[in-house]
Amino acid sequence: MKITTTAAVAGTALLPAFAAGAAELNLICSADVVICEKLVTEFERAHSDIGVNMVRLSSGEAYAKIRAEARNPQTDLWWGGTGDPHLQAAADGLTVEYQSPRLSELHDWAVAQAETSGHRTVGVYSGALGWGYNTRIFEAKGLEEPACWADLLNPDLQGEIQMADPNSSGTAYTALATLVQLMGEDEAFDYLKQLNANVAQYTKSGSAPVRAAGRGEAGLGIVFMHDAVAQTVEGFPIRTIAPCEGTGYEVGSMSLVEGGPNPDEAVVFYDWVLGAEVQDLMPEAGSYQLPSNKAAVASEHAPDLGQVKLIDYDFAEYGSSDRRRALLARWDSEIGGRATD
Template identity: 40%
Template sequence: MFGFSRKATVLAGAMVLGLAAPVSAQDKGQVNVVCVLAEWCDAMRAPFEAATGYRMEFLNLRSNEALVRIRAESSNPTFDAYFAGTGDPHFVAAREGLTEYHDSPLKSELLPDLVSAVDGAYLPIYANPIAFAVNPQVLEQAGAPMPASWRDLANPAYKGLMGMADPNSSGTAYVVIATLVQLFGEEEAFDLLAAMHQNMASYTRSGSGALGPVGQGELGIGVIFMSSIVREIQNGFPIEIVLPEEGTGYEISGVSLVKNGPNPEGGRAFIDYVLSKEAQDLGEPTGNPQPKANMNATLPEGAPEMSKVNIIDYDFVTYGDPDLQSRLIGRWTSEIFPVPR
C-alpha cells in the first residue's frame, strides 16, 4: 500500500538505521580523559572507578594531538580532563582558555618547586629531564667517545649516528632548542644546533622517535626525555643514560581540567585522584619511571632524584610563549634544517 513493497521499506529503514546504529553511549557518571600515557591511564581506571564511583573512558593521543583535539572541540568539548604529555601544550591550553585551573586540595602534597614552576596553569604530575640515550656498542664500533655534555654533540665523530625529533612536529625537540638557548644564549645555541645537525642521521616525527633506532643499534645517540630511556632499558635494550654536564632542561608534565567539559565534577575528581600517592605510584609499573610530583610517592627504581640531576632554571613562562616558540622553530627550520650534510 505504500507503493514501496514492505521489503523495500524495511531496506530503506535498515539503511537509515545502519547509519545511526553505532551510537556511543555516555551517561552522566562518565569521565572522558585525553590521555597521553595510555598504560598509566589503563592502570588507574579500576581504582579510580572504585574510589569515586565515576566511570572512566580515555583516548590515547600524543601531546600535540591532544591539544589540537581539545582546541578543535572547544565550542563543544567531549573531554573532561587532559592527562600527561609534555608541559607546553598544557600551558598553551591554559593560555588559550581551553582549560581551567583546578585548585586541588592535594596541592599541598606536591613538590612546591614544581607547582610554582608551572605557575597556576596546570597541576604537575612528574618532572622529566632531557637526556642522551647512548648505545655504547655503536659508538665503540664507530670509534667515537661517550658524550658527556651538550658541546660534545658537535663532535664530527658522531656523524650519521645521532637522532633527534623535528621541532616542527614534536614538543620534545622544542624543549631541546629552548634548553640550549637558555644555557648558551641564542647565537651560540644555534651554532651548536648547526653542528649537531651535521651529525644527525635523520630527524624523527615523534619526540622519542630516535629511541627505537638507538635501541636497535641504528643510531648511537638520541636526544630524548629521560623517562622513555629508563623504560627502554628496563625493556632490555642495551642503552645508557647520559645527563649533559652543563645542565639540562626538563618538562613538567601535568594534568588539566578541560573548560566546559561534559562532566566537570568528574574531571575534578579525576585530577584529585591522579595527584594522590596511590595514582602516582601506578606510574612506574606502567613504564613511567619519572620522579613524581607528589612528595609521598615512591621514587621509581633507576630514576634520579630531581635534586641530584643538574637541572637548569627552565623558564616555562617565557619559553612557553607561542610567539617565541614559533620564532625559534622558524629560525631552526630556515637556518639549520636546509643545511646539507
C-alpha cells in the same frame, strides 16, 4: 569558566566499566602509552561508574587538537607531557582554572607550575633532559661517549642521532628551549644547524629516538633521561647521559579543558591522579619520572636529579604563547626536518 566544586577521591565498588548509564571521560594522555593504559585501567577499577575514552598524543599534537576544537571541545582532560604547551594552552584560555584539594600534598615545583598558569595546569611529574646511547653500536664503531652537548657535533656521529620535532614533541621543544637558555638564541640555532648534520631522523614522539637506539636503529637518542633509563631496565644496551654543560627539565603537567563535555568526571580523575597511592603505581608501568605528590615513592631506577646540573629553566617565558610560537617558527625556517613515528 572556573571550577570550584571539590570531587571525592575515594574509590567506589568494583563494577564493569561502561555499564548502562555510566558516565564518560574523554582523556588525552601525552605520556608513554603503557603509563596511559595503566592510569585508565586503575581509574576505571576505582571509579567503575566512569568509562574513559583515551587517546595518546605527543604534547604538541595534544595542544594542537585542543586548540582546533576550541569552539566545540571534545576533550575533558589532558594528562602528562611537558609543561610548556600546557602553559601555552592556559595562556590561550583553552584550559580551566581549578585548585585541587590535594594541591597541598604536592612538591613545590608542581605547585609552582599551577601558580605560573593561574591554576590552569598543575605538575604531575618531573624529569631531566639528556640522551641515551647504544653502547654496543658505539663500541663496534669506535665512537667516543658524548658527555656534553658539544660532543654531539662530532662528525663521527653523522647519521647516528635521532631527536624529535619540537612542533609535535614536548621533549624536543624542551631541548630547543634548553639550548636557547644555555647558549643564547642565535648561538643555539647555530648549534642546531651543526647538529642537523648528525641527525638521521626527527620523530613525532619524544621517546621514539631512544627506543630506536635500543633496537639498534640509531646510535643515540636525545630524550628525557627517564625514557633512556626505561630502555636500560627493559634490557637494551642503553647508557644514560646528563649533559656536562647543564640541561633543562620538564614539569609534566595536567590540565582541565575549557568547555569539555564531562567536567565533573574530569575533576574526579584530576583529584584521583594527584594522590600518592596512584602515583606509587606508576613504576609498574615503566614510569621513571619523579612523582609530584610528596608522599609518593619514585622508582629505584629514576635518575637522581641531585646529580644532574640543571639550568634555571624559565617555564613562564618558554611556555608563553608568543615565545613558543616564535621559536617553533624559527626552527621550521632554519632547521626543519620531516617527523615520523
